[in-house]
Amino acid sequence: xxxxxxxxxxxxxxxxxxxxxxxxxxxxxxxxxxxxxxxxxxxxxxxxxxxxxxxxxxxxxxxxxxxxxxxxxxxxxxxxxxxxxxxxxxxxxxxxxxxxxxxxxxxxxxxxxxxxxxxxxxxxxxxxxxxxxxxxxxxxxxxxxxxxxx
Numbered sequence: 001x002x003x004x005x006x007x008x009x010x011x012x013x014x015x016x017x018x019x020x021x022x023x024x025x026x027x028x029x030x031x032x033x034x035x036x037x038x039x040x041x042x043x044x045x046x047x048x049x050x051x052x053x054x055x056x057x058x059x060x061x062x063x064x065x066x067x068x069x070x071x072x073x074x075x076x077x078x079x080x081x082x083x084x085x086x087x088x089x090x091x092x093x094x095x096x097x098x099x100x101x102x103x104x105x106x107x108x109x110x111x112x113x114x115x116x117x118x119x120x121x122x123x124x125x126x127x128x129x130x131x132x133x134x135x136x137x138x139x140x141x142x143x144x145x146x147x148x149x150x
Contacts, residue, residue, distance in 0.1 A: 002121050004084035007091045019074045034058040043126040071139050073100045090116045102142040
Protein backbone atom coordinates (compact mmCIF):
# COMPACT_ATOMS: atom_id res chain seq x y z
CA UNK A 1 0.00 0.00 0.00
CA UNK A 2 1.19 3.50 -0.82
CA UNK A 3 2.06 5.87 1.99
CA UNK A 4 -0.54 8.27 3.37
CA UNK A 5 1.55 11.17 2.07
CA UNK A 6 1.48 9.78 -1.49
CA UNK A 7 -2.29 9.21 -1.30
CA UNK A 8 -2.80 12.78 -0.10
CA UNK A 9 -0.63 13.92 -3.02
CA UNK A 10 -2.89 11.99 -5.42
CA UNK A 11 -5.98 13.58 -3.90
CA UNK A 12 -4.33 17.00 -4.22
CA UNK A 13 -3.60 16.23 -7.89
CA UNK A 14 -7.25 15.22 -8.41
CA UNK A 15 -8.37 18.56 -7.01
CA UNK A 16 -5.83 20.40 -9.20
CA UNK A 17 -7.48 18.83 -12.26
CA UNK A 18 -10.98 19.46 -10.85
CA UNK A 19 -10.31 23.18 -10.33
CA UNK A 20 -9.25 23.57 -13.98
CA UNK A 21 -12.34 21.83 -15.40
CA UNK A 22 -15.23 23.69 -16.97
CA UNK A 23 -18.14 22.60 -19.10
CA UNK A 24 -16.07 23.72 -22.11
CA UNK A 25 -13.10 21.50 -21.22
CA UNK A 26 -12.12 18.96 -23.87
CA UNK A 27 -13.00 15.29 -23.33
CA UNK A 28 -9.34 14.51 -22.54
CA UNK A 29 -9.50 16.74 -19.45
CA UNK A 30 -12.56 14.88 -18.15
CA UNK A 31 -10.83 11.57 -18.87
CA UNK A 32 -7.80 12.79 -16.91
CA UNK A 33 -10.09 13.54 -13.95
CA UNK A 34 -11.69 10.09 -14.19
CA UNK A 35 -8.28 8.39 -14.43
CA UNK A 36 -7.78 8.96 -10.68
CA UNK A 37 -10.63 6.50 -10.08
CA UNK A 38 -10.77 2.72 -10.45
CA UNK A 39 -13.00 1.40 -13.25
CA UNK A 40 -15.51 0.13 -10.67
CA UNK A 41 -15.34 3.10 -8.30
CA UNK A 42 -18.25 4.81 -6.59
CA UNK A 43 -18.22 8.57 -6.02
CA UNK A 44 -20.49 11.12 -4.42
CA UNK A 45 -19.12 14.29 -6.04
CA UNK A 46 -21.65 16.77 -4.66
CA UNK A 47 -22.39 15.52 -1.16
CA UNK A 48 -23.77 12.54 0.67
CA UNK A 49 -27.21 14.02 0.03
CA UNK A 50 -27.05 12.12 -3.26
CA UNK A 51 -26.66 8.88 -1.28
CA UNK A 52 -29.07 6.95 -3.51
CA UNK A 53 -27.52 8.23 -6.75
CA UNK A 54 -23.70 8.02 -6.76
CA UNK A 55 -21.52 8.24 -9.82
CA UNK A 56 -20.40 4.71 -10.68
CA UNK A 57 -17.39 3.85 -12.82
CA UNK A 58 -15.22 6.24 -14.78
CA UNK A 59 -17.94 7.20 -17.28
CA UNK A 60 -20.37 7.84 -14.43
CA UNK A 61 -17.77 10.02 -12.74
CA UNK A 62 -17.33 12.06 -15.93
CA UNK A 63 -21.09 12.55 -16.12
CA UNK A 64 -21.20 13.39 -12.40
CA UNK A 65 -18.47 16.03 -12.57
CA UNK A 66 -20.12 17.61 -15.61
CA UNK A 67 -23.38 17.82 -13.66
CA UNK A 68 -21.56 19.44 -10.73
CA UNK A 69 -19.88 21.98 -13.01
CA UNK A 70 -23.26 23.20 -14.29
CA UNK A 71 -23.68 25.05 -10.98
CA UNK A 72 -20.41 25.06 -9.07
CA UNK A 73 -16.72 25.62 -9.66
CA UNK A 74 -13.93 25.40 -7.08
CA UNK A 75 -12.06 28.71 -7.26
CA UNK A 76 -9.67 27.96 -4.41
CA UNK A 77 -9.12 24.84 -2.35
CA UNK A 78 -8.04 25.49 1.20
CA UNK A 79 -6.94 22.46 3.20
CA UNK A 80 -7.60 22.77 6.93
CA UNK A 81 -6.41 19.33 8.03
CA UNK A 82 -5.57 15.86 6.74
CA UNK A 83 -6.32 12.46 8.23
CA UNK A 84 -5.70 8.82 7.38
CA UNK A 85 -6.98 5.47 8.58
CA UNK A 86 -4.78 3.09 10.54
CA UNK A 87 -4.52 0.70 7.57
CA UNK A 88 -3.51 3.57 5.28
CA UNK A 89 -5.99 2.98 2.46
CA UNK A 90 -8.47 5.70 3.49
CA UNK A 91 -7.67 9.38 3.75
CA UNK A 92 -9.77 12.43 4.45
CA UNK A 93 -9.22 16.11 3.99
CA UNK A 94 -11.08 18.87 5.76
CA UNK A 95 -11.35 21.95 3.54
CA UNK A 96 -12.67 25.49 3.66
CA UNK A 97 -13.05 26.17 -0.05
CA UNK A 98 -13.88 29.22 -2.11
CA UNK A 99 -16.56 28.32 -4.67
CA UNK A 100 -18.17 30.13 -7.57
CA UNK A 101 -21.84 29.34 -8.13
CA UNK A 102 -23.34 30.74 -11.33
CA UNK A 103 -20.79 33.57 -11.21
CA UNK A 104 -21.37 34.39 -7.52
CA UNK A 105 -18.64 33.87 -4.95
CA UNK A 106 -19.18 31.67 -1.94
CA UNK A 107 -16.13 32.04 0.22
CA UNK A 108 -15.46 29.79 3.19
CA UNK A 109 -17.48 26.74 2.19
CA UNK A 110 -16.58 23.88 4.57
CA UNK A 111 -16.48 20.36 3.20
CA UNK A 112 -14.65 17.13 3.86
CA UNK A 113 -13.52 14.68 1.20
CA UNK A 114 -12.97 11.01 2.09
CA UNK A 115 -11.20 8.75 -0.40
CA UNK A 116 -10.45 5.02 -0.27
CA UNK A 117 -7.63 3.77 -2.50
CA UNK A 118 -6.87 0.31 -3.81
CA UNK A 119 -3.43 -1.27 -4.07
CA UNK A 120 -2.99 0.33 -7.53
CA UNK A 121 -3.33 3.79 -6.00
CA UNK A 122 -6.73 4.41 -7.61
CA UNK A 123 -9.77 5.73 -5.78
CA UNK A 124 -12.45 3.09 -5.23
CA UNK A 125 -14.77 5.12 -3.01
CA UNK A 126 -15.03 8.93 -2.83
CA UNK A 127 -17.38 10.93 -0.64
CA UNK A 128 -17.92 14.64 -0.08
CA UNK A 129 -19.49 15.66 3.22
CA UNK A 130 -20.98 19.16 3.41
CA UNK A 131 -24.17 21.15 3.81
CA UNK A 132 -25.16 22.34 0.35
CA UNK A 133 -27.81 24.82 1.54
CA UNK A 134 -25.67 27.91 0.77
CA UNK A 135 -25.06 26.58 -2.76
CA UNK A 136 -28.71 25.73 -3.31
CA UNK A 137 -29.73 29.19 -2.11
CA UNK A 138 -27.46 30.88 -4.69
CA UNK A 139 -28.59 28.51 -7.47
CA UNK A 140 -32.19 29.37 -6.64
CA UNK A 141 -31.48 33.12 -6.58
CA UNK A 142 -29.86 32.92 -10.02
CA UNK A 143 -32.10 30.39 -11.76
CA UNK A 144 -35.39 30.75 -9.88
CA UNK A 145 -35.39 26.97 -9.36
CA UNK A 146 -34.86 25.23 -6.05
CA UNK A 147 -36.40 23.98 -2.83
CA UNK A 148 -36.43 27.30 -0.98
CA UNK A 149 -39.08 29.02 -3.10
CA UNK A 150 -41.68 30.99 -1.22
